[in-house]
Amino acid sequence: MSPGAAAVSSYRQTFLKLADTCPHSAKLYLETGGSTDGNVNDGGIREAPLERGKAFHEFAERAIREMLHEGLTSLTLPHARSILNDVLAERDRLVPLSDVELLRIAVSHFADDFVLPDADVHFEERVSIDLGLVEVTGKIDLWWRDGQTIHIRDWKCGFGMPPPGSVASSVDGMRRGAKAFQLVVYALAHEATYHEPGIGWYDCRFVYPLFVGLPEREVIISHGELADHSRWLEGLVARTHDHAVSGDWPAMPGKHCQYCPAPQRCPIPDDLRPVDVIDLFEDGPVDYALKAWDLQRQLDRLKLTLNGHVKEYGPVPVGEDLQWSFIDTQTGPRFGLHKREP
Numbered sequence: 001m002s003p004g005a006a007a008v009s010s011y012r013q014t015f016l017k018l019a020d021t022c023p024h025s026a027k028l029y030l031e032t033g034g035s036t037d038g039n040v041n042d043g044g045i046r047e048a049p050l051e052r053g054k055a056f057h058e059f060a061e062r063a064i065r066e067m068l069h070e071g072l073t074s075l076t077l078p079h080a081r082s083i084l085n086d087v088l089a090e091r092d093r094l095v096p097l098s099d100v101e102l103l104r105i106a107v108s109h110f111a112d113d114f115v116l117p118d119a120d121v122h123f124e125e126r127v128s129i130d131l132g133l134v135e136v137t138g139k140i141d142l143w144w145r146d147g148q149t150i151h152i153r154d155w156k157c158g159f160g161m162p163p164p165g166s167v168a169s170s171v172d173g174m175r176r177g178a179k180a181f182q183l184v185v186y187a188l189a190h191e192a193t194y195h196e197p198g199i200g201w202y203d204c205r206f207v208y209p210l211f212v213g214l215p216e217r218e219v220i221i222s223h224g225e226l227a228d229h230s231r232w233l234e235g236l237v238a239r240t241h242d243h244a245v246s247g248d249w250p251a252m253p254g255k256h257c258q259y260c261p262a263p264q265r266c267p268i269p270d271d272l273r274p275v276d277v278i279d280l281f282e283d284g285p286v287d288y289a290l291k292a293w294d295l296q297r298q299l300d301r302l303k304l305t306l307n308g309h310v311k312e313y314g315p316v317p318v319g320e321d322l323q324w325s326f327i328d329t330q331t332g333p334r335f336g337l338h339k340r341e342p
């Protein structure tokens with residue numbers, strides 16, 4: 001990709017999310033995907049989980065539309081399944097059987113637990129933030145207003161439901177924080193698009209339909225916090241614009257490598273990255289599971305052996321300041337690698 005190729009006037013939040021953690025992955029996203037209209041970056045390799053997510057989003061959009069049209073607050077399972085069947089029949093891309101089965105599960109959870117809010121509901125609406133040279137765009141799956149609060153919902157169709165603490169922290173009994181990139185950008189984009197007066201809070205949640213009960217991970221953002229978030233986003237967009245203009249997209253490995261659009265094209269050698277790429281269409285996941293199981297058994301064996309040795313002969317020094325030993329904890333002695341007492 002030539003320098004300047006990505007320096008267009010509109011960035012999708014998906015693209016910026018990648019640029020936030022590893023600029024090179026954002027470049028790969030552009031290189032491996034198409035462009036929707038020549039001005040909006042819409043790339044990334046299309047793969048089965050992505051298609052599954054898109055199919056569920058289509059289902060949810062139609063389901064909500066029908067509920068509004070027919071004056072329903074929820075759907076029966078047969079009704080929900082017939083909408084899903086229509087979605088699958090009309091899709092031009094293949095959804096493999098395993099994903100169809102997962103979609104049926106998600107739809108059954110939707111039928112069991114989704115209740116349409118008693119409010120003016122908006123869904124699949126395009127939102128944008130005008131930053132002068134660049135516009136940041138996204139689509140909010142579902143939102144509604146209740147008093148001074150805007151409720152934003154985003155469907156997540158994978159099994160990667162993070163522990164609550166990795167989305168937000170509890171401060172004074174409220175879920176606060178800015179660790180959920182997408183939700184923060186949606187709150188900013190909602191504010192910039194609708195300019196609703198009198199907003200006090202944004203209650204933003206990821207919703208996980210593959211799990212029973214449609215569990216959520218939420219972050220609450222006060223209206224006053226938006227200015228700080230906005231400054232952060234402007235900084236990210238400016239940095240990304242610089243990468244695009246110069247053609248210099250540094251690679252920064254981390255746990256986020258598992259979401260990289262094309263890790264095979266990463267300039268960082270595999271062994272220097274913390275996460276490998278699993279080929280879903282070979283035996284990759286099974287090989288990994290078997291290897292992890294084998295290593296776990298070896299680790300358990302090593303620990304039991306060392307444990308017995310330490311019981312007989314005392315701590316085993318490791319390096320300059322560590323040792324395998326027992327330490328006293330509130331729940332009893334704990335065996336492991338600990339700092340050596342001076």
Ligand code: SF4
Nearest residue numbers: 022025253257260266
């Ligand atoms: S594999 Fe990791 S370091 Fe390499 S481009 Fe992708 S996200 Fe960046």
